[in-house]
Amino acid sequence: MSVLSVRDLHVTYQTQGGEVPAVRGVDLDVERGEVLGLAGESGCGKSTIAGAVLRLLPPRTKVEGAVLLDGEDVLTMRPGRLRAVRWAGASIIFQGAMHALNPVRRVGDQIAETIVIHDQADERDARMRAGSLLEQVGLPSRRIDDYPHELSGGQKQRVMIAMALACSPSLVIADEPTTALDVMVEAQVLALLKSLQVELGLAMLFITHDLSVLVEVADRLAIMYAGKIVEDGPAEKVFFEPRHPYTEALAAAFPEIGDQRFRHNPSGLGGDPPDPQDVPPGCPFHPRCPVAFEPCPTVDPRLFPAGEGRRAACLLLEGTLTEARGGAT
Amino acid sequence: MKTPPIEPSAAPVMLEEPPPPPPTTGPRRIAWARRRRSFARVARTYRRNKMGMAGLIILAFFIAVALLAPLIADREGLDPTSPVTGMPFQAPSWQFPFGTDNLGRSVLTLTIWGARISLLVGLLATLISMVIGSLVGIVAGYRGRLTESLLMRLTDWFLVIPFLPLAIVLASLLGRSMLIIIMVIGITSWPSTARIVRAQTLSVKERPYVERARALGASGWHLVTRHILPNVGPLIFANTILTVAIAILSETTLSFLGLGDPLSISWGTILESAFGSGAATAGNWWWLLPPGLAIVFVVLAFTMCGFALDEILNPRLRQR
Amino acid sequence: MRGYLIGKVAQALLTLVFVVVFNFFLFRVMPGDPAALLLRGSAAFNPDTLEQVREDLGLDEPLPAQFVTYLGNTVALDLGDSFFARGRSVNTVIAERIWPTLLLVGTSTIASAIIGLIIGIYGGWKRGSAFDVGSLGFTLFVYSMPEFWFGILVLMAFAGGVGPFPAIFPTGGYETPAAGLTGLAHWVDVLNHLVLPFFVLTVAYLGEYAIIMRNSLIDIMGDDFITTARAKGVREKHVLWRHAVPNALLPTMTLTILSLGFVFGGAITIEYVFSWPGLGWLTVQAIDAKDFPLLQGLFLLFSGAVIIANLIADLLYAYLDPRVRAG
Numbered sequence: 001m002s003v004l005s006v007r008d009l010h011v012t013y014q015t016q017g018g019e020v021p022a023v024r025g026v027d028l029d030v031e032r033g034e035v036l037g038l039a040g041e042s043g044c045g046k047s048t049i050a051g052a053v054l055r056l057l058p059p060r061t062k063v064e065g066a067v068l069l070d071g072e073d074v075l076t077m078r079p080g081r082l083r084a085v086r087w088a089g090a091s092i093i094f095q096g097a098m099h100a101l102n103p104v105r106r107v108g109d110q111i112a113e114t115i116v117i118h119d120q121a122d123e124r125d126a127r128m129r130a131g132s133l134l135e136q137v138g139l140p141s142r143r144i145d146d147y148p149h150e151l152s153g154g155q156k157q158r159v160m161i162a163m164a165l166a167c168s169p170s171l172v173i174a175d176e177p178t179t180a181l182d183v184m185v186e187a188q189v190l191a192l193l194k195s196l197q198v199e200l201g202l203a204m205l206f207i208t209h210d211l212s213v214l215v216e217v218a219d220r221l222a223i224m225y226a227g228k229i230v231e232d233g234p235a236e237k238v239f240f241e242p243r244h245p246y247t248e249a250l251a252a253a254f255p256e257i258g259d260q261r262f263r264h265n266p267s268g269l270g271g272d273p274p275d276p277q278d279v280p281p282g283c284p285f286h287p288r289c290p291v292a293f294e295p296c297p298t299v300d301p302r303l304f305p306a307g308e309g310r311r312a313a314c315l316l317l318e319g320t321l322t323e324a325r326g327g328a329t
Numbered sequence: 330m331k332t333p334p335i336e337p338s339a340a341p342v343m344l345e346e347p348p349p350p351p352p353t354t355g356p357r358r359i360a361w362a363r364r365r366r367s368f369a370r371v372a373r374t375y376r377r378n379k380m381g382m383a384g385l386i387i388l389a390f391f392i393a394v395a396l397l398a399p400l401i402a403d404r405e406g407l408d409p410t411s412p413v414t415g416m417p418f419q420a421p422s423w424q425f426p427f428g429t430d431n432l433g434r435s436v437l438t439l440t441i442w443g444a445r446i447s448l449l450v451g452l453l454a455t456l457i458s459m460v461i462g463s464l465v466g467i468v469a470g471y472r473g474r475l476t477e478s479l480l481m482r483l484t485d486w487f488l489v490i491p492f493l494p495l496a497i498v499l500a501s502l503l504g505r506s507m508l509i510i511i512m513v514i515g516i517t518s519w520p521s522t523a524r525i526v527r528a529q530t531l532s533v534k535e536r537p538y539v540e541r542a543r544a545l546g547a548s549g550w551h552l553v554t555r556h557i558l559p560n561v562g563p564l565i566f567a568n569t570i571l572t573v574a575i576a577i578l579s580e581t582t583l584s585f586l587g588l589g590d591p592l593s594i595s596w597g598t599i600l601e602s603a604f605g606s607g608a609a610t611a612g613n614w615w616w617l618l619p620p621g622l623a624i625v626f627v628v629l630a631f632t633m634c635g636f637a638l639d640e641i642l643n644p645r646l647r648q649r
Numbered sequence: 650m651r652g653y654l655i656g657k658v659a660q661a662l663l664t665l666v667f668v669v670v671f672n673f674f675l676f677r678v679m680p681g682d683p684a685a686l687l688l689r690g691s692a693a694f695n696p697d698t699l700e701q702v703r704e705d706l707g708l709d710e711p712l713p714a715q716f717v718t719y720l721g722n723t724v725a726l727d728l729g730d731s732f733f734a735r736g737r738s739v740n741t742v743i744a745e746r747i748w749p750t751l752l753l754v755g756t757s758t759i760a761s762a763i764i765g766l767i768i769g770i771y772g773g774w775k776r777g778s779a780f781d782v783g784s785l786g787f788t789l790f791v792y793s794m795p796e797f798w799f800g801i802l803v804l805m806a807f808a809g810g811v812g813p814f815p816a817i818f819p820t821g822g823y824e825t826p827a828a829g830l831t832g833l834a835h836w837v838d839v840l841n842h843l844v845l846p847f848f849v850l851t852v853a854y855l856g857e858y859a860i861i862m863r864n865s866l867i868d869i870m871g872d873d874f875i876t877t878a879r880a881k882g883v884r885e886k887h888v889l890w891r892h893a894v895p896n897a898l899l900p901t902m903t904l905t906i907l908s909l910g911f912v913f914g915g916a917i918t919i920e921y922v923f924s925w926p927g928l929g930w931l932t933v934q935a936i937d938a939k940d941f942p943l944l945q946g947l948f949l950l951f952s953g954a955v956i957i958a959n960l961i962a963d964l965l966y967a968y969l970d971p972r973v974r975a976g
Contacts, residue, residue, distance in 0.1 A: 087880065609922075
């Protein structure tokens with residue numbers, strides 16, 4: 001059984017400007033001990049998925065589908081069960097630990113809080129565990145008495161990682177964990193994450209816009225565009241032999257160290273990702289696609305088989321053309 | 330390229346303006362056309378704001394009452410010796426809908442006429458406050474360095490001093506008249522305007538078009554009048570509305586404490602004579618309620634309008 | 650941190666000095682002859698007595714000399730003699746009337762702050778709810794109301810008794826005159842007299858605190874660490890009270906103490922309405938009597954109190970916010 005199983009997830013935000021469908025039908029699985037990388041540009045819906053897994057989205061957001069964590073559907077859990085599952089079943093490492101930590105409490109207390117909430121220890125033992133967790137992420141244990149502002153960006157992120165591991169969750173979701181960091185620090189934190197994941201046998205959902213990072217860390221890759229997954233499969237295969245034009249563009253862009261442009265436009269493609277409220281008809285990628293052809297503006301491709309354990313949502317895949325014409329919309 | 334229409338269209342509110350018409354009209358005309366459009370856009374957004382519209386309606390009502398006072402309330406009714414007046418301390422009746430005061434005057438007449446002084450004092454005091462505050466704020470924000478430090482020190486000092494004790498001290502020294510009250514309120518309430526104006530001036534100063542103008546050799550005067558003032562203006566206006574509310578409350582309080590002109594009729598002086606004549610313990614609610622309610626509604630109206638405008642014009646609030 | 654503290658104390662002292670200087674010039678440079686004002690309406694109003702009084706007040710000295718004398722006196726806390734309480738020093742008069750004000754303003758400020766903050770917390774937490782909208786509306790209404798008018802209505806209703814309202818409280822004063830009560834009976838009597846002005850002063854200002862806290866809390870709720878707290882499985886109640894409120898409390902506290910200046914203003918009018926024998930009513934009496942030394946002294950006292958309150962707020966903030974404490 002997969003640790004995380006998302007089935008036909010639809011997430012629609014309610015805003016002053018109307019409804020915003022951020023996720024439009026996503027299936028994904030993360031197996032035990034496996035790292036699934038979820039990549040895409042800003043606004044494609046990947047962070048929304050992270051929020052949906054633990055039901056952390058704004059109050060009136062419409063969430064449909066199923067999110068199975070160790071077999072239990074998170075979306076239908078009662079509040080008590082949800083709170084128990086939060087952090088102990090799955091935890092999140094947020095991006096920009098700048099503000100993700102409470103500024104007026106010591107970091108050790110914040111880590112210990114999770115342990116105490118989930119009844120895994122009393123306060124004193126929890127603090128000791130917090131100390132050893134910090135050691136595990138490469139920080140001296142005396143740092144448990146520090147306040148967040150006394151730590152550097154990289155150190156704060158390590159604290160976030162330590163905190164995420166505190167209750168021994170089955171799944172760790174890393175939501176852009178290194179985006180706000182310098183390149184050198186980023187490398188260290190990535191190495192730390194990978195080694196911990198392997199050592200503890202964690203299942204991990206690694207969300208980022210930076211594909212090059214995922215090649216090293218992820219076992220499998222899923223590429224998102226406009227609220228849907230457009231390609232998935234084994235990481236190396238997807239990266240080096242992409243089957244979807246979007247993946248190809250993402251993978252082909254060669255970032256330079258410290259190149260800010262890459263962060264904002266990782267694909268190197270012209271144009272912008274579509275506004276979720278105004279997704280193009282047919283294949284949502286077709287306006288920017290270098291190889292779009294006649295049926296693309298009218299037929300929205302689903303995920304077709306594209307090799308062993310691989311799928312891609314592109315009409316160019318062999319044998320799919322007739323299939324698309326025949327039934328899919 | 331098509332020339333975009335000058336009239337506001339039904340299109341949704343945009344942050345960027347469409348490109349200006351070709352330069353057959355001068356730069357001043359372009360700027361004013363843009364300002365007209367901007368004003369129309371704000372007016373449209375304002376109309377959709379329920380709180381703002383409610384406030385505006387109430388305000389219009391009271392201003393009408395104040396302006397039409399000679400028509401709707403007999404001036405004779407203010408003279409206690411006039412035959413129009415009735416018996417003192419009378420509860421409301423058909424003849425005197427709000428009852429009478431200790432001199433037999435109709436409270437309704439008093440309240441209507443009181444609107445004039447109360448509103449006038451509020452508006453004039455605010456004018457003084459706004460002018461001083463804007464001047465200080467713009468000069469401090471624009472000049473920076475020592476001037477800014479000194480001016481802001483002065484502003485902060487004024488802000489710390491509790492308003493009523495200061496106003497009392499000033500007014501009691503200078504004498505009892507509405508003019509004094511206007512000046513005292515004006516002099517003591519400019520600091521908060523100055524603060525807001527300075528903050529806005531600082532942010533406008535940094536904007537690209539100001540830098541460009543400076544690079545092109547624009548003089549300080551030109552920068553202030555053509556660039557800074559028009560951009561700080563709307564915020565000053567919203568703040569002014571809120572200040573009027575406070576000014577009206579201040580006049581009421583100062584008059585109530587006996588610092589106003591004993592011969593003029595304002596809602597504050599009505600309350601002063603009412604309380605002084607023991608209306609509270611005697612239970613003469615008809616004398617106490619109308620002027621107080623009038624104050625509440627007018628201040629409420631100004632505050633609602635001010636909040637609505639602030640929401641629309643204040644760039645920081647819009648993000649929420 | 651120490652630099653911060655020293656800076657704040659220095660600032661407060663400087664402001665205090667400004668107030669003292671301002672006070673001096675206000676009364677010496679204003680139009681009108683203080684001696685004439687003092688003697689006005691009295692039988693002794695003639696050139697010789699005027700001359701004598703002027704000499705007594707030190708008005709015949711050149712201005713700089715007057716200023717130095719004034720400064721010396723102020724530092725020694727000699728604020729001169731009151732005009733209307735013939736011959737008694739300003740200090741004595743103030744000392745007699747300070748306790749009732751402390752009692753009234755102290756208790757109502759605490760009550761006002763606590764109730765106001767709690768309303769603000771719940772309003773901000775349940776933003777847009779019926780409670781929030783209702784409390785905002787109530788706050789707006791109270792804000793638009795002259796607090797003394799509210800006091801008058803309450804006095805009329807519950808002390809004078811009008812219409813359906815019962816006259817169950819005294820119409821003013823600190824205690825029942827000539828009752829000669831002592832001990833517990835005395836305190837109960839005082840409490841009885843305190844109820845109405847306390848109620849009015851509390852209600853008049855709790856809206857300010859509510860709005861300050863509400864806005865602060867809404868600001869905080871947009872921060873990421875709140876999401877982190879929820880993700881960790883913290884109960885909503887604790888997310889509010891253990892994570893949001895401590896952070897929202899810091900800026901709130903400063904703003905709250907800063908609004909103390911307005912509370913003093915309210916105290917003046919409310920004490921007057923309820924004949925509460927404190928510094929507020931004293932101020933109004935001083936206005937009527939044109940007792941300038943007394944007014945000067947009161948102004949100094951009020952300003953000083955607000956300045957010190959601000960200083961305390963700054964110091965408290967520095968102590969409580971770990972970010973300021975460190976650097």
